[in-house]
Amino acid sequence: MITKEAPPAAPAPARTTPEPPRPAKKRRAWDEAPRWQIYLPLGIYLVFTLIPFYWILLFALRPAGSTSLVPWPMTFVHFEKVWTDRSFGTFFYNSVLVGVATLVMTTLVALAGGYALARFDFKVKRAFMLALLCSQFVPGALLLVPLFEIFAELQMINSLGSVIIAETVFQLPLSIILISNFIKNVPYSLEEAAWVDGCNRFRAFRVVVLPLLRPGLIAVGSFAFVHSWNHFLFALMFLNNQEKQTIPVGLNTLMSADSVDLGALAAGGIIAAVPVVIVFAFIQKWLITGFSAGAVKG
Amino acid sequence: MKISILRNSRGGRRASAAVALGAVLALTATACGDDGGNSAGGDGDEGNGKGKIVFWDNNGGVRTEIWKEVIADFEKANPDIDVQYVGIASTEYQSKVDTAIQGGGLPDVGGISASMLAGFAAQDALDTLDFRLAKSPLNGKLNKDMIESMRAAGGGDDKLYSIPTSANNGVLYYRTDLFEKAGLEEPTTWDRFYEAAEKLTNKGKNEFGYTIRGGAGSIAQALDAMYGQSGITSFWDSSGKRTTVNDAKNVEALEKYAGLFKKVTPAADLNNDFTKMVAQWDSGTIGMLNHNLGSYQDHVKALTADKFRGIPQPIGPGGKRVQVSNPVDGVGLFKSSKNKEAAWKFIEFATSAESSSKFNESAGQVPAHADAAKDEWISKAEPTKLAAEALSDGSTTIVQLPYYLPDWNTISKADNEPNFQKVLLGKMSAKEFLDTMAEQLNEAQAEWQEQMS
Numbered sequence: 001m002i003t004k005e006a007p008p009a010a011p012a013p014a015r016t017t018p019e020p021p022r023p024a025k026k027r028r029a030w031d032e033a034p035r036w037q038i039y040l041p042l043g044i045y046l047v048f049t050l051i052p053f054y055w056i057l058l059f060a061l062r063p064a065g066s067t068s069l070v071p072w073p074m075t076f077v078h079f080e081k082v083w084t085d086r087s088f089g090t091f092f093y094n095s096v097l098v099g100v101a102t103l104v105m106t107t108l109v110a111l112a113g114g115y116a117l118a119r120f121d122f123k124v125k126r127a128f129m130l131a132l133l134c135s136q137f138v139p140g141a142l143l144l145v146p147l148f149e150i151f152a153e154l155q156m157i158n159s160l161g162s163v164i165i166a167e168t169v170f171q172l173p174l175s176i177i178l179i180s181n182f183i184k185n186v187p188y189s190l191e192e193a194a195w196v197d198g199c200n201r202f203r204a205f206r207v208v209v210l211p212l213l214r215p216g217l218i219a220v221g222s223f224a225f226v227h228s229w230n231h232f233l234f235a236l237m238f239l240n241n242q243e244k245q246t247i248p249v250g251l252n253t254l255m256s257a258d259s260v261d262l263g264a265l266a267a268g269g270i271i272a273a274v275p276v277v278i279v280f281a282f283i284q285k286w287l288i289t290g291f292s293a294g295a296v297k298g
Numbered sequence: 299m300k301i302s303i304l305r306n307s308r309g310g311r312r313a314s315a316a317v318a319l320g321a322v323l324a325l326t327a328t329a330c331g332d333d334g335g336n337s338a339g340g341d342g343d344e345g346n347g348k349g350k351i352v353f354w355d356n357n358g359g360v361r362t363e364i365w366k367e368v369i370a371d372f373e374k375a376n377p378d379i380d381v382q383y384v385g386i387a388s389t390e391y392q393s394k395v396d397t398a399i400q401g402g403g404l405p406d407v408g409g410i411s412a413s414m415l416a417g418f419a420a421q422d423a424l425d426t427l428d429f430r431l432a433k434s435p436l437n438g439k440l441n442k443d444m445i446e447s448m449r450a451a452g453g454g455d456d457k458l459y460s461i462p463t464s465a466n467n468g469v470l471y472y473r474t475d476l477f478e479k480a481g482l483e484e485p486t487t488w489d490r491f492y493e494a495a496e497k498l499t500n501k502g503k504n505e506f507g508y509t510i511r512g513g514a515g516s517i518a519q520a521l522d523a524m525y526g527q528s529g530i531t532s533f534w535d536s537s538g539k540r541t542t543v544n545d546a547k548n549v550e551a552l553e554k555y556a557g558l559f560k561k562v563t564p565a566a567d568l569n570n571d572f573t574k575m576v577a578q579w580d581s582g583t584i585g586m587l588n589h590n591l592g593s594y595q596d597h598v599k600a601l602t603a604d605k606f607r608g609i610p611q612p613i614g615p616g617g618k619r620v621q622v623s624n625p626v627d628g629v630g631l632f633k634s635s636k637n638k639e640a641a642w643k644f645i646e647f648a649t650s651a652e653s654s655s656k657f658n659e660s661a662g663q664v665p666a667h668a669d670a671a672k673d674e675w676i677s678k679a680e681p682t683k684l685a686a687e688a689l690s691d692g693s694t695t696i697v698q699l700p701y702y703l704p705d706w707n708t709i710s711k712a713d714n715e716p717n718f719q720k721v722l723l724g725k726m727s728a729k730e731f732l733d734t735m736a737e738q739l740n741e742a743q744a745e746w747q748e749q750m751s
Binding site for chain 1 (some may be wrong): 327347352357358359360361362363380383384386387389390394397398400401402403405433463466530572573576580581582589590591592593595599600601643
């Protein structure tokens with residue numbers, strides 16, 4: 001139901017007279033505040049934030065039964081236990097598979113959907129956007145039984161594919177909205193210029209628009225990866241084979257009804273957290289740029 | 299030229315937009331299907347006693363290794379049957395089974411404890427096992443009390459839906475080193491318990507006499523302490539319609555017990571679930587802890603066996619010990635199984651003397667099989683030995699909690715755990731708390747009796 005293309009952004013009015021030079025900024029009160037007034041609250045905040053992480057490290061690295069407040073003598077026995085005896089090696093591999101596949105599928109489909117929403121006008125566009133937004137209000141748990149039945153019909157229960165599809169489906173609405181905002185921020189005239197130079201629509205998109213979407217793609221991709229990495233419910237419900245379980249489900253089995261191995265639980269928690277920490281360490285610059293850019297309409 | 303072609307290529311634009319949106323809608327649609335009919339699998343089939351069966355463990359993780367050992371033994375003895383083990387965390391088991399009951403995909407055999415039996419039986423998901431047990435060599439070999447407990451928990455039709463594997467029991471763990479240092483006697487009575495809790499507390503040094511369970515699971519522990527002190531031996535009065543939880547003696551007992559909070563316990567106990575409570579006891583300086591046999595190995599690892607003991611609950615008035623029931627654990631056969639003969643063979647094997655002994659030695663629980671309960675390892679695991687004795691020598695009266703009520707889990711958790719926290723904080727009186735719970739229980743019991751009649 002495409003009716004017309006979205007009109008290109010109106011050109012900015014030409015500036016007639018240069019703005020007068022601004023007076024030098026007056027130093028604000030907090031610029032002159034003693035350093036400790038800045039670092040002390042930050043330090044306190046950091047302590048509160050980091051103590052739980054230190055506690056996890058402590059339990060993971062000190063021997064069982066130790067009450068020492070430093071991880072010494074240091075042991076890696078808990079890591080060995082969860083990685084080999086409790087199959088965390090397999091869970092880790094499965095989680096990576098689910099995370100990467102969700103990232104790729106979400107990004108590709110969101111790019112296609114986002115482009116359509118940004119560049120074309122069609123009759124039900126507003127309703128479609130509203131439906132996308134509304135789908136965010138439905139908790140995954142509510143759809144478990146229908147999803148379970150669908151995947152059972154498709155013979156996909158006990159397959160990582162079911163988790164990947166379910167994760168992708170739940171990531172898509174937000175991702176499409178984000179990507180469509182990013183694409184709207186790319187001037188339409190750039191694409192038109194590429195067409196003048198002989199590109200077709202796909203090539204113009206690939207060569208001109210796609211490189212400008214890098215912050216958005218990183219934001220959407222990392223969000224999809226981290227969410228599917230941490231998500232517990234779908235893997236728990238759709239996967240019955242121990243060999244196919246993911247990290248969050250594995251972590252859950254480290255606590256039994258009456259007993260808990262805290263060393264193993266902490267080691268498992270660190271194994272689960274490391275990839276997410278690494279992902280964020282590498283992409284934080286792009287992530288922040290991506291989210292802020294997507295938030296402003298061009 | 300090319301621009302005009304592209305700009306005027308309405309069909310092309312439509313096609314690309316349709317493909318893009320179609321892909322999105324196709325994926326989104328998978329989340330919007332209706333729930334269809336019940337595909338739990340119907341009445342299943344006896345099968346030919348061979349092939350593959352699936353077993354869901356209701357307490358997967360810690361018990362995975364021992365179950366795999368039992369399964370390996372079974373497959374060796376029955377080379378025609380292949381058992382697929384699926385370990386599921388205890389906290390998620392009920393929701394996973396409930397989803398599979400609605401959506402299909404139930405296993406052949408599953409761990410079914412008394413606490414979740416009523417819900418599954420009410421959904422008609424389990425096969426009755428009476429006739430199979432009657433023809434089995436297990437008949438007469440399983441602990442009668444555990445069998446009765448399973449029957450009672452089944453929902454009131456007096457049928458057996460789960461073959462018991464083991465019983466857990468409430469244990470009072472205490473630090474022998476701290477008791478010795480303080481010159482205290484073993485806390486075998488409630489008076490000694492309160493005395494020790496007070497004397498072992500030195501808040502300035504972060505030392506406490508007791509750790510109370512204020513978070514998840516607090517109600518069962520509070521009920522245990524309450525009935526233990528009051529000496530009331532039944533959960534219902536003689537009419538079977540009104541609960542005894544708000545009896546004046548129980549109110550008095552709960553007031554005294556809740557009064558321990560912050561006086562002899564850490565303030566953080568308000569949110570204690572068993573994980574925090576056990577971790578706190580294992581790594582801190584706390585005199586006593588109420589939990590069950592399941593955490594014994596954790597204490598051995600953390601404290602070593604010579605620093606603590608685990609004894610049955612203290613003796614109450616008149617020299618009588620009263621405890622509330624702990625859910626009996628067992629294995630059940632799902633109605634939808636297409637291979638019931640093979641599944642029953644596995645259940646028989648898993649609850650046999652040899653497997654029961656092996657499994658319970660690892661889990662530190664009391665075996666359901668009479669022959670396994672006589673094995674040597676029991677005398678070496680002191681808390682298990684004492685619990686087995688307490689459950690069988692007539693010294694202990696068990697108050698059976700109403701696991702058969704479909705609303706029991708809601709009443710004993712979501713409805714009343716926040717109120718118990720209010721009692722600990724002094725924002726609600728013990729009487730008000732127990733009256734509220736009694737009202738809910740009486741109502742649930744009346745509904746259940748009406749359904750049964």
